[in-house]
Amino acid sequence: MSDKAVILVSGGLDSSTVLAIAARQGYECYTLSFDYGQRHRSELDAAIRVSESMSVVEHKVIKLDLQAIGGSALTDTTIAVPERETAGIPVTYVPARNTVFLSIALGWAEVIGANKIFVGVNAVDYSGYPDCRPEYIASFEAMANLATRAGVEGNHLSIEAPLIDMTKGQIIQAGLELGVDYSQTVSCYQASSDGVACGKCDSCRLRAQGFFEAGVKDPTRYQNNA
């Protein structure tokens, strides 16, 4: 029997590539997504499509009301998504989001007996989010091993962030080699309900630049005026 892994999937380009990497490494894949009050539901639809296409054992969508704490353009509709680059940590940063998502993944990993959690964070094209840095991931792993039954019983749990040092172009090349169909994924921070991208937000800009860098055609559906 192969080992189990929990993979955080948002429906975007990075996490879909991570899922393909975990599957190729032979893990039984359990995918986890969050209905956290994000602006668009199309990323959840994409997470479901991507999980199905990669034959995961189980895909869970956990409801969690991060709108209740607000503080981000992604969870507070009164804060606009910026359509050009900004200095510092951008307003699309959702306070402690990766920590919250990894924590719930940790709980599920403990219940099913998985000792790997895969996450698509990336320190190169990372939009300036503090919780996408390698030192953060290492620190979460150390904490996770003290937090759980596994840690007490000596089964090491590791957080795998295989994209952490890759550029968006390298991620896309790796994914294409693994057969990822990027037309199924949605990265846009303000995609329409059927997954059409704005072409203007940070996430769209990084993604488009990635396809350009990788030298492959961008399969993203953009709005006509983008």
Next chain:
Amino acid sequence: MSDKAVILVSGGLDSSTVLAIAARQGYECYTLSFDYGQRHRSELDAAIRVSESMSVVEHKVIKLDLQAIGGSALTDTTIAVPERETAGIPVTYVPARNTVFLSIALGWAEVIGANKIFVGVNAVDYSGYPDCRPEYIASFEAMANLATRAGVEGNHLSIEAPLIDMTKGQIIQAGLELGVDYSQTVSCYQASSDGVACGKCDSCRLRAQGFFEAGVKDPTRYQNNA
């Protein structure tokens, strides 16, 4: 203006004491509770009563479906709550619960600009939960300072666990000195909807022993047959 603190409140004895400690230290108190699929709602009612009685600035209840991952007698109704002491980590342990709750508290702290998070964990009468140990709290604090904007910008955030080395009796004595009304609190793992305790579960046993140790009358309402 005084500093802000987020305090995790469950409606139980420990977290109510922690709230009284934070208030006495002069913090503007923001309390946070979770509707996470626990067996009884009476602990949430207690969290509301306790927050109101201590004049907090705001009390938030976040919905989060931990039943979806299961794995504990507190979130899975097919697992019985034990009515006598068990060896090792008990089945009432909710996988990664403190990590999940602290992570969401971290997000809220970041949004409101609080640099303290208070939590009622206790390493003495801790029921054997891995996420109640001092090394776990220290590790979470280290991770939290890498996870957030505050960490990047050099504002240290600390996790305060003032009860960590206290016995249940000492906690009760400290709370009584601060005016905590323990008749408002609910600790039982399987309390009735109006907050009457079973008198048999781990949590009831530790609580009753605490009042005995403190040499004060136990104000808990128990079922007639307890």
